[in-house]
Amino acid sequence: MHIVNVALHEIFQALSDPYRIRIIRLMLESKSELCLCELSDALEEPEYKLSRHVKILKNSGLIDSVREGKWIYHSLVTDEKYLKLLHKAVSVFPDSANQLARDFARFQKRLNIREAGRCRQPSRVIDEKQKVRR
Amino acid sequence: MHIVNVALHEIFQALSDPYRIRIIRLMLESKSELCLCELSDALEEPEYKLSRHVKILKNSGLIDSVREGKWIYHSLVTDEKYLKLLHKAVSVFPDSANQLARDFARFQKRLNIREAGRCRQPSRVIDEKQKVRR
C-alpha cells in the first residue's frame, strides 16, 4: 500500500538522479537487500550522501526498508508492476557508461564479509582507491 | 537515432514535471500530432511556458517535431520500445486527479477547428475560463 497518492511525475522525479539510478540498477541486478554501509562501499560514495538518496526513493515508494539491529536493509518493493516498469526502463536505456558493472563488482566483494547472510562487520576499505568514506 | 547517449536519469528528469506528464499523457491518448497553440488550448497554459516543456521533451528524445509552414507539429517518437515504456508507466501510475480527461476533452474541441486535418485557424478561446493566453 505504499504508492497511494504518488503522482507519476513524482516517481520520475525520484528516478531523475544518477546516484539514485545507480542504486536502482544495483538493486535490480543483485536482487538483494542491502544496507547503507554496503551501498556506500559499492558506489564509493559517503553514507550521508546516499542516505538522502535512499530516503527519496523510499518516500516515492520504490524501496522498502527494514531495521535489523544497527542495520537497516533496503530493497526494491516487491510489487511486480513496479518491478516490471523498472526492468523495462533499464533494458530500454542500457547503462552505456558501464557503471553498474563496477558497482556490482564492488558490492559482490562487500558481500563476502557478511556473516550468515547479514552485514556483521564494520564497513571497511576494500581497495586503496576507496578513501571516500571516513 | 534520437536517444543515443541519453542516460536513463535524463529521461526520467525530462518526465519529472507535471506539465510534461500532461503533455505525454495527452499524446499517448490522442495518438495525434499537435502544434503548440493546440497544446496551449488543451492544457490552458500559455504557449511560452509549454514551448519550454516541449523543448525539454524533445531534447530528451521523447518527442519528434516537424515544421509545416507556421506550425510545428509535435508527436511522440515512433520507436515501439519507448512507447511501450511510456504506456507501461501511465498504466501503472494512473492519472488519479483525472487531469487527462479534461485536457483531452479540450483538445478534442480544439481539433474541430482544424481544416483538412491541420491547424489552420487562429488559436482562440474555447470557453470563457480560458483567458490564460493573451
Add this chain to the structure above:
DNA sequence: GATACACTTGCATATTTGTGCAAGTGTTTA
C-alpha cells in the same frame, strides 16, 4: 553507564529549475 557503530539531519551554500514578461525569429498572407 560508556563506547562503538549504522544511520540521519540541521545548517550553509552552490547549482539547477521553472516561470513571467517582453522582445525576438521564422513563415505566411494581405
Add this chain to the structure above:
DNA sequence: TAAACACTTGCACAAATATGCAAGTGTATC
C-alpha cells in the same frame, strides 16, 4: 513590403535540489 501569427528566448527572480560538514539519533556491545 508590411502585417499577422506560431513559436522561441534573454533576462530577472523565486523555489527546489544536491552536497559537505558536523552534530545528532538509535541500537548493540563492552
